[in-house]
Structures are given as C-alpha cells and as structure tokens.
Amino acid sequence: MGGGRGKLLGLAVAAALLSLAACTSSTGTTTARGFSTLAPLPKASPVASAGPGAGGPDVVVVGEGETSPTQMFIDLSANQAPAGKVTFFVTNRGTETHEFVVMQTDTPAANFPLTGFEGEKDRFNEDTVGVNVGETGDVKAGQTKVLSITLAPGHYAVVCNLPGHYRMGMHQDFTVI
Numbered sequence: 001m002g003g004g005r006g007k008l009l010g011l012a013v014a015a016a017l018l019s020l021a022a023c024t025s026s027t028g029t030t031t032a033r034g035f036s037t038l039a040p041l042p043k044a045s046p047v048a049s050a051g052p053g054a055g056g057p058d059v060v061v062v063g064e065g066e067t068s069p070t071q072m073f074i075d076l077s078a079n080q081a082p083a084g085k086v087t088f089f090v091t092n093r094g095t096e097t098h099e100f101v102v103m104q105t106d107t108p109a110a111n112f113p114l115t116g117f118e119g120e121k122d123r124f125n126e127d128t129v130g131v132n133v134g135e136t137g138d139v140k141a142g143q144t145k146v147l148s149i150t151l152a153p154g155h156y157a158v159v160c161n162l163p164g165h166y167r168m169g170m171h172q173d174f175t176v177i
C-alpha cells in the first residue's frame with residue numbers, strides 16, 4: 001500500500017513544519033520600550049515559593065487595601081530597588097478591587113492633579129504626569145499579581161488610579177538607584 005506510506009510521510013513532514021513554526025513564532029513579553037508586561041504566572045505559586053521574605057533587593061512586596069471608607073493604602077516592603085529587573089508581588093488585602101501602576105515621573109507621588117482619565121473623574125491623567133512603565137491591571141480582593149519590569153535609575157510613583165483611590169491615599173514614591 002504505497003498510498004498509505006506516502007500519507008504517513010506527509011504527516012511527518014507536516015508535524016515537523018508545525019514544530020518549526022512553533023519555535024520561530026514565539027515572542028517574549030518585553031515591549032519595544034524595553035519593559036515587560038505582566039510576567040506569565042509560573043507553574044508553582046510565586047508567593048509560596050519566592051514570596052514575602054524570600055526575595056532580594058529586586059523584590060518588592062506590595063499590600064493594597066482600605067483603612068476606612070475614605071482612606072486607602074499602598075504598603076511597600078522597600079521604597080527603592082537597584083536598576084534592572086524589579087519584581088512586585090502585589091496583594092490586595094482589602095475588600096475592593098485595586099490596581100498597581102508604576103509611573104516614571106519627576107513629580108512627587110502625592111502631587112498629581114486629578115484632571116480625569118479615560119473619561120472618568122477623580123483619576124490623574126497617566127498620559128501627562130509621566131510614563132506608565134507597567135501595571136498589574138485589576139487586582140481583586142484577596143488576589144496576588146506579580147509584575148516584573150525592567151526599571152532604569154530615577155524617580156517613580158507607584159499608585160492605584162481607579163476612580164477616587166489615588167485621592168484616598170493610594171500613592172507612594174519609589175526610587176531606582
């Protein structure tokens with residue numbers, strides 16, 4: 001049955017081409033601007049294996065939440081890190097959804113004007129106060145997200161810019177040395 005044999009060979013060639021395509025089409029998470037987006041979640045929980053307490057100077061443990069109906073917080077295990085890859089373990093310890101945004105800016109973290117953003121009031125404008133160099137997106141109550149980004153030396157503000165949250169205290173200065 002020569003026909004069957006040819007079919008098998010064809011399948012083998014197709015499989016080889018597919019695996020080749022898989023190798024060449026993979027791309028990293030680093031963007032053209034030189035910083036990466038959210039790190040892909042590893043197989044094992046990063047919090048369990050390398051979380052709070054286990055990190056070096058390039059690891060920052062972040063807690064977010066609310067202390068009262070009018071006050072919210074961002075806690076950092078360190079307010080500085082060496083230049084290069086910095087990994088933030090961001091845990092929402094509150095009951096509302098938060099986010100964690102890293103803004104590169106010369107402006108002190110507490111001094112952004114609340115001019116509105118993306119059509120919503122009570123937010124600062126991420127396009128004018130500095131450069132957004134990475135963010136977690138929404139972090140739900142009780143959730144932990146990991147943000148690994150490459151940071152150059154300079155001043156940063158780490159914030160939550162959901163409506164009202166910046167005003168209620170969700171901002172901290174952060175320095176890369």
Ligand SMILES: [Cu+2]
Nearest residue numbers: 098099160165
């Ligand atoms: Cu928030």
